[in-house]
Amino acid sequence: MxxxxxIKIWINLYLDGELAGEELExxxxxxxxxxxxxxxxxxQRDFVDSIKILKDEVNFDFSDFKKExxxxxxxxxxxxxxxxxxxxxxxxxxxxxGIGIYLTFLYSSRTDFAEIAxxxxxxxxxxxxxxxxxxxxxxxxxxxxSGKLNFNFRLPRYPDPxxxxxxxxxxxxxxxNNDYAALVSYEMDNRPMTxxxxxxxxxxxxxxxxxxxxxxxxxxxxxxxxxxxxWSDKGLTYALVFDFENFNWKKPCIVxxxxxxxxx
Amino acid sequence: xLEKLKKEIIDALDSLLRYALLVTGNEEEAKDLVxxxxxxxxxxxxxxxxxxxxxxxxxxxxxxxxxxxKKRQQISPVQIDEAIENKSDDWNINPEELLINNEMRQTxxxxxxxxxxxxREILILRYFEDFSYSEISKILGCPLGTVMSRLNRAREKxxxxxLKIYEKKENDRS
Numbered sequence: 001m002x003x004x005x006x007i008k009i010w011i012n013l014y015l016d017g018e019l020a021g022e023e024l025e026x027x028x029x030x031x032x033x034x035x036x037x038x039x040x041x042x043x044q045r046d047f048v049d050s051i052k053i054l055k056d057e058v059n060f061d062f063s064d065f066k067k068e069x070x071x072x073x074x075x076x077x078x079x080x081x082x083x084x085x086x087x088x089x090x091x092x093x094x095x096x097x098g099i100g101i102y103l104t105f106l107y108s109s110r111t112d113f114a115e116i117a118x119x120x121x122x123x124x125x126x127x128x129x130x131x132x133x134x135x136x137x138x139x140x141x142x143x144x145x146s147g148k149l150n151f152n153f154r155l156p157r158y159p160d161p162x163x164x165x166x167x168x169x170x171x172x173x174x175x176x177n178n179d180y181a182a183l184v185s186y187e188m189d190n191r192p193m194t195x196x197x198x199x200x201x202x203x204x205x206x207x208x209x210x211x212x213x214x215x216x217x218x219x220x221x222x223x224x225x226x227x228x229x230x231w232s233d234k235g236l237t238y239a240l241v242f243d244f245e246n247f248n249w250k251k252p253c254i255v256x257x258x259x260x261x262x263x264x
Numbered sequence: 265x266l267e268k269l270k271k272e273i274i275d276a277l278d279s280l281l282r283y284a285l286l287v288t289g290n291e292e293e294a295k296d297l298v299x300x301x302x303x304x305x306x307x308x309x310x311x312x313x314x315x316x317x318x319x320x321x322x323x324x325x326x327x328x329x330x331x332x333x334k335k336r337q338q339i340s341p342v343q344i345d346e347a348i349e350n351k352s353d354d355w356n357i358n359p360e361e362l363l364i365n366n367e368m369r370q371t372x373x374x375x376x377x378x379x380x381x382x383x384r385e386i387l388i389l390r391y392f393e394d395f396s397y398s399e400i401s402k403i404l405g406c407p408l409g410t411v412m413s414r415l416n417r418a419r420e421k422x423x424x425x426x427l428k429i430y431e432k433k434e435n436d437r438s
Contacts, residue, residue, distance in 0.1 A: 016397065051422070058285060060294075
């Protein structure tokens with residue numbers, strides 16, 4: 001036997017269409033027999049119907065707004081978000097990759113050039129890279145390199161040979177980035193000094209300290225007790241490696257970058 | 265699918281506008297709310313499958329937007345008693361009388377508008393929009409039992425509000 005309390009709860013479920021199966025049957029049977037619950041059902045139905053009537057009381061005139069909104073809805077075209085996002089993502093990746101490759105190349109060429117210059121210097125001083133031409137003549141070295149390099153390189157003469165502070169010992173080819181570079185061996189103040197020369201397209205000057213002289217940027221770095229002075233000029237990059245301190249810049253640099261009054 | 269959705273959104277516009285107007289109490293806010301709802305629905309078409317109840321989905325979107333706008337804590341601080349038991353059975357006004365008596369309808373509407381948001385919205389969803397308990401449960405994000413108890417409480421509160429206003433008017437007259 002179902003009590004009135006349960007029926008009161010079921011009245012709302014019944015009116016809301018949420019009562020089903022056996023419960024619905026029991027409810028109907030009870031309502032048919034019980035006048036009190038039947039009266040409650042009528043009252044509640046009246047009340048619910050009264051609420052439903054209110055729907056039409058909520059007056060609003062949004063016709064212009066609706067017209068505009070319907071037009072917007074009808075005109076709506078889905079953005080190909082995933083495609084455009086993918087395209088943007090791919091573009092970003094491609095650009096990043098390009099920059100990465102460029103920077104890697106740039107960085108590695110700088111690093112390699114400095115490292116190769118040091119390595120060549122060490123190997124040369126140890127006798128592991130014997131000179132292919134032994135001469136103190138700039139002209140002979142320039143001639144020897146002629147036709148062997150993919151770039152034009154001529155060793156300049158010191159302005160006043162009698163005051164030349166260094167001594168040229170000779171030169172040879174060395175490998176750099178699947179190509180050849182020029183290695184010139186010097187001696188200054190009885191200490192070995194080498195000059196590595198390569199095209200700027202495959203070698204970039206690099207060093208912790210940068211200074212500008214005669215509109216050229218010079219980079220100075222120190223590694224493994226060796227000083228590396230590098231710079232670029234007229235399409236070629238140079239790396240001078242030496243191990244002595246108190247380096248007198250004007251002595252070797254005057255060869256190319258100064259004439260008498262143009263001193264570092 | 266897009267064209268079908270567009271049609272269903274357009275068909276639901278009146279319901280959305282009515283609900284928006286009743287929850288916001290402001291025409292401009294209601295318009296903004298409905299416009300944003302439609303835009304989000306169209307934009308998130310992919311999250312809808314063929315069997316979804318689009319109207320219920322639209323109401324869910326709109327309610328979420330509204331709650332976010334109002335910040336949930338401002339809308340639901342109302343302490344509600346979810347007790348299922350009916351406290352008042354007295355409703356001696358029949359719908360016919362209500363249909364004839366405009367003042368009475370306005371009084372009931374005022375009683376509805378004065379209800380706390382949680383009660384007002386559940387009555388609108390059930391009796392204006394005819395959503396099932398299960399659909400209301402999804403729209404409100406609450407268990408089915410809560411829908412039942414809250415609806416009971418909302419109905420009782422509405423009766424209580426109405427009778428208060430109605431009796432006061434009657435007393436003022438006499």
